[in-house]
Amino acid sequence: xxxxxxxxxxxxxxxxxxxxxxxxxxxxxxxxxxxxxxxxxxxxxxxxxxxxxxxxxxxxxxxxxxxxxxxxxxxxxxxxxxxxxxxxxxxxxxxxxxxxxxxxxxxxxxxxxxxxxxxxxxxxxxxxxxxxxxxxxxxxxxxxxxxxxxxxxxxxxxxxxxxxxxxxxxxxxxxxxxxxxxxxxx
Amino acid sequence: xxxxxxxxxxxxxxxxxxxxxxxxxxxxxxxxxxxxxxxxxxxxxxxxxxxxxxxxxxxxxxxxxxxxxxxxxxxxxxxxxxxxxxxxxxxxxxxxxxxxxxxxxxxxxxxxxxxxxxxxxxxxxxxxxxxxxxxxxxxxxxxxxxxxxxxxxxxxxxxxxxxxxxxxxxxxxxxxxxxxxxxxxxxxxxxxxxxxxxxxxxxxxxxxxxxxxxxxxxxxxxxxxxxxxxxxxxxxxxxxx
Numbered sequence: 001x002x003x004x005x006x007x008x009x010x011x012x013x014x015x016x017x018x019x020x021x022x023x024x025x026x027x028x029x030x031x032x033x034x035x036x037x038x039x040x041x042x043x044x045x046x047x048x049x050x051x052x053x054x055x056x057x058x059x060x061x062x063x064x065x066x067x068x069x070x071x072x073x074x075x076x077x078x079x080x081x082x083x084x085x086x087x088x089x090x091x092x093x094x095x096x097x098x099x100x101x102x103x104x105x106x107x108x109x110x111x112x113x114x115x116x117x118x119x120x121x122x123x124x125x126x127x128x129x130x131x132x133x134x135x136x137x138x139x140x141x142x143x144x145x146x147x148x149x150x151x152x153x154x155x156x157x158x159x160x161x162x163x164x165x166x167x168x169x170x171x172x173x174x175x176x177x178x179x180x181x182x183x184x185x186x
Numbered sequence: 187x188x189x190x191x192x193x194x195x196x197x198x199x200x201x202x203x204x205x206x207x208x209x210x211x212x213x214x215x216x217x218x219x220x221x222x223x224x225x226x227x228x229x230x231x232x233x234x235x236x237x238x239x240x241x242x243x244x245x246x247x248x249x250x251x252x253x254x255x256x257x258x259x260x261x262x263x264x265x266x267x268x269x270x271x272x273x274x275x276x277x278x279x280x281x282x283x284x285x286x287x288x289x290x291x292x293x294x295x296x297x298x299x300x301x302x303x304x305x306x307x308x309x310x311x312x313x314x315x316x317x318x319x320x321x322x323x324x325x326x327x328x329x330x331x332x333x334x335x336x337x338x339x340x341x342x343x344x345x346x347x348x349x350x351x352x353x354x355x356x357x358x359x360x361x362x363x364x365x366x367x368x369x370x371x372x373x374x375x376x377x378x379x380x381x382x383x384x385x386x387x388x389x390x391x392x393x394x395x396x397x398x399x400x401x402x403x404x405x406x407x408x409x410x411x412x413x414x415x416x417x418x419x420x421x422x423x424x425x426x427x
Binding site: 017018020023024027028031032033035036037039040048049052053056057058060061062064065067074075078079082086126127129130138141142144145148149150151152154169170173176177179180 | 194197198201202203204205206231232233234235236237238239240241242243244245246247250251253254255257258259308312377378391392394411412
């Protein structure tokens with residue numbers, strides 16, 4: 001979950017006015033979440049660093065396009081990050097590199113750099129919901145979110161019937177939806 | 187597809203996990219301006235925004251932050267040397283400095299070009315997305331060659347593309363600023379842009395344009411960095427009605 005900040009309005013104003021301090025603040029807030037996402041998607045530390053650099057240059061160049069009526073700054077940044085990560089996965093270079101590694105490979109150096117920053121309260125609520133997902137529900141959501149797979153592609157990857165995959169996704173997303181509504185009501 | 191059938195598809199749509207046929211149907215429906223679906227998609231995005239919580243944040247190396255901030259910073263000028271002795275050192279170091287400045291200049295130039303290219307690519311993608319929507323309509327402005335003229339391609343949900351020629355030359359401390367002019371109320375800032383030396387311009391804005399509320403799009407000349415309200419009389423006004 002991306003931390004939400006009440007000071008985002010001021011940060012957005014600074015980004016839109018091309019204040020470099022604004023980008024520094026945005027980086028300090030969201031780089032750890034984005035870097036973790038890139039590592040999870042690419043499983044390659046140097047690629048994740050390159051993508052992180054490109055992400056914040058895009059945020060800098062496109063900040064005037066950001067429309068806060070469509071969601072928070074953090075959600076916008078993470079959506080761009082996810083699209084960039086999946087674009088990379090679909091590139092020829094990535095397909096070549098990924099074939100050289102087992103599917104569960106994680107760059108070991110990545111684990112030595114976990115953020116010391118504690119999770120925010122909202123993340124705890126989301127984590128509770130995520131922990132309620134069973135292994136199958138979690139797996140299909142991971143494949144959809146981190147690898148950009150369609151339900152048909154997930155069924156093929158897991159060698160499961162399409163109907164079963166659809167059920168797992170529906171129930172998994174339903175649990176998340178319920179948790180997010182409860183969180184919003186608190 | 188009915189709203190009932192779409193009810194459980196919005197999150198899958200946001201995730202990009204739907205089959206192409208279903209996604210295309212929802213795309214077309216949303217492009218037609220269905221407010222209910224737009225609201226459902228916004229809510230779905232909030233649900234799927236929880237999914238990154240499946241991974242732990244990881245602190246990136248400090249060097250990445252330094253590289254990013256250096257690439258957007260204006261290079262600082264070296265301080266002037268004060269004493270004759272330091273001047274001699276300066277002479278001795280001049281060749282190395284010239285080379286270093288040349289190399290640094292090349293690096294900054296390369297980075298600047300890369301940023302420009304990435305910006306142009308993103309702008310092109312946004313423009314194609316807006317132009318390809320079925321509900322996008324074109325509005326022409328400026329009928330002759332002596333004044334700014336061109337077209338606005340506007341889509342209620344996707345934004346607008348503002349393209350044309352013959353904008354006047356402005357000094358580097360000024361910029362062109364776009365405004366959405368509501369039928370009632372104050373102008374809303376909609377982005378900054380500059381024309382090329384020939385006066386040609388293209389600007390893509392992903393801001394939603396409620397064509398029922400917005401009567402016109404206008405351009406004014408503003409101080410560099412833009413203004414929150416127009417400070418000069420608009421040089422272009424394009425009625426959308």
